[in-house]
Amino acid sequence: MATTGDPSLARAGVSGTAPECSTEVPGTLVLHLPSDIGAIEDAVERAVEFCAPAVEDRNRLLFNLRVGLTEAISNAVLFGSVDDPRKKRVRVELRIRPGQVRARVSDEGGGFDPAAVPDPRRPENIAKASGRGIFLMRALMDDVRYNDAGNAVTLVLRGAPGPASPTPSVFPDEADARPASTQPATPAAPHHTREERALDAVSREMQLAHDLQMKLLPPIPRVRGVEAAARVVPAESVGGDFYQVLQLPGGRTGVMIGDVSGHGFPAALIMALVMSAAAISAQQGGAPATVLEHLDRAIGDELESTEMYLSLCYCVLSPGAPEVVYANAGHPHAFIVEPEGTARRLRATDPPMGIGGAPFRESRAKWAPGDDLLLLFTDGLSDTVARRGRKSGEDLVLKTVARSHRESAVEILDRLFEMSAQSVPLIPADDRTAVVVRAE
């Protein structure tokens, strides 16, 4: 688009029809739209048309502003009213002055809880598809801010005053494109405490989801030579964390952890599907990548239709074998912790399910039977222990495990969850989940 003609400029009707909503204040336009996917494009085009005089750089108008607004309005439409479909209105307020556009997109839902989202700057989170919408917004706009309730976002685009540059920079440098603070970058599940009216229905749903999540989590099987412990402490707003420790043919042990991007009942349903499909596939003795492929086939459609994503790491330990075989679809926290405390990360072999897909890759990591610990946990745990001034809670989790390495798996978990209970978290709690396995 930078070099060729502008086929989309004509479509946008930048100098075409005036917007239907008249402006009461000069330089201000307010659009109200129904919470309907079909209404998004028209609203974006009206907004772009209105903002055109303020943004001389065509690329920033036709690409940055369009994508940024589309993401903001999509989020409002898709997530802003799920707790009560009757409350479906989205409001877009645009204010322009020379060289600057300010757009505020608000919905009548309970809002996002942006702070419940892990820090997107971490490399392992960049590929998390649940963050792509807000990530793109932040990459393309000059400023992105949420209100406290999390149901309104304000976007600012500066219009590169002066003649449009022939090679305008659509994106800032990648380092700058990431949020500079612990700001959110992934759409979180709707927050459901703000609107009293919705509380009853929501808390019923949460209770159901909570019950489902807890019922599904299986007991840890007793396997000779294997000491395993796992725990989920669900947040008030139930997430979709889960784990499985499976006894496999040939005396092998399968260890799985997963985190569904959404919250509430839909996430719990995805989790239910994953757990049953995973157990079947794993117990047929499938290699880790094969198990992930089966899972992807089983839940891919469901993930797509619900716009959810799933990080999942599946490890297989064989008795006496000097290696762990694993496949890791975008799960950030999977480690082998050596007795002297060195932690080796089991890096993601693929993006999360719902963003990537088959074929899945597999990897192997050195493993000292009887000595090393396999440690898997979710963002909820490391985020709760994160303290101001520290890069991440992950270091604290790893240090705690290193210090208690000689204790039993259950005791190690106790220490982790004690620590997380004592912390004053920087961000509201998500599900906290950890699995510790030692095997001969």
Place this chain on the structure above:
Amino acid sequence: MSFRERTVGRVTVYDVDGQLIVGNRHELKRMVLDALEGGARRFVIDFSRTGYIDSSGLGVLITLSKEIRAQGGDLRLASLNRDLTRLFELTKLDTFFRICDDLGEALEE
């Protein structure tokens, strides 16, 4: 109509006119999946007339790529302009797709 389907040799080519976003992505998905069901295996989506793609547009391309691969087929993306190329790079989806400079390259065996 945002999408035009045509056949070049054994390759089914889609032109995306304007944008691929949350409001029209299912239309493209339906067209491609119908062709896949009808036996087509080689697909090219041409973006030379595309202004912008949003995150859900990226999502539908991922879905299609997976479906096509599952049937032993091949999907290539062609003629991404500079903005769109950066979009794929930034989201690291440039590693997920086969991206060709132009339609000619995409049509090569």
